[in-house]
Amino acid sequence: MNLGIIGQAIGLFAVTNIDDILVLALFFGQGAGHRGATRNIAAGQYLGFAAILAVAAAAAFGATFLPGSAIPYLGLIPLALGIKAAVQAWRNHGNQEERQEFRPGGPRVLEVAGVTFANGGDNIGVYVPVFATAGAAGMSVYVVVFLILVAGWVAAGKYFATRPVIAAALGRWGHVLLPVVLIGIGLIILAEGL
Structure with a gap:
């Protein structure tokens, strides 16, 4: 196995996914004290990232599932989730007990996956040329390294x-930060592509 490709994969993953650590921390803050929250967040992160890799790999092979013009609209996913979380936080403001139980079980798998996919939609544009030039064997190395790094x-x-x-x-502030970050991510994705 080529150590150069592994090093490049690590660097590419870190650069393209640094913002995910903040989003994951917010999800973990939201899920604090909820049984199964870690499992849901990890499963959602893997599901969302696997979808990013599938689209990028398909595009690299020439079977584009997601046209470039559609990528900005992925911003609607975190925007909608952020608005939903903001409405929920507003309804529960002042009620500390409700805030602690922001949602039974914490973040849901598909919510985390949707935010991960939307937040990583721009990564597809970066991964496609890298995967295309790496060939099938090189792309396999990238995918394995990326999936290990997701953990x-x-x-x-x-x-x-x-x-x-x-x-x-x-x-104290996670119920405010999560909607703000999600809405911000959604607006940035929309603005960058439109």
Whole structure:
């Protein structure tokens, strides 16, 4: 196995997914104290990232499933989820008990997957030429390395969310931060592509 490709894959993943750590930390903050939240967040992250890889691999092979003109509209997913979370936070503002139980079970798998896919939609444009030039064997290395690093990203998000200072801030302000970040991500994705 070529160590150069592994190093390139690690670098490419880190550069294109650095913002995911903040989003994951917010999801972990939202899921704090909810049984199964870590499993849901990890499953959603893997599902969303697998979809990104599938689209990028298909495009690299010439079977484009998602036209470039559609990518900006992926911003509607985190925008809608952010608005939903903002409405829910507004309805529950002032009620500390409701805020603690923001949603039974914390974040849902498909919500995390949708945000991951939408937030990584621009990554598709970066991954396609890399995958196309790497060939099938090289692309396989990239995919394996990326999938291993997703676990590291999930662990980092959980780590940051459980640091006492960050956990206290997320516990106090997470119900506000999550909608703001999701709406911001959605608007940025829409604005960059339109």
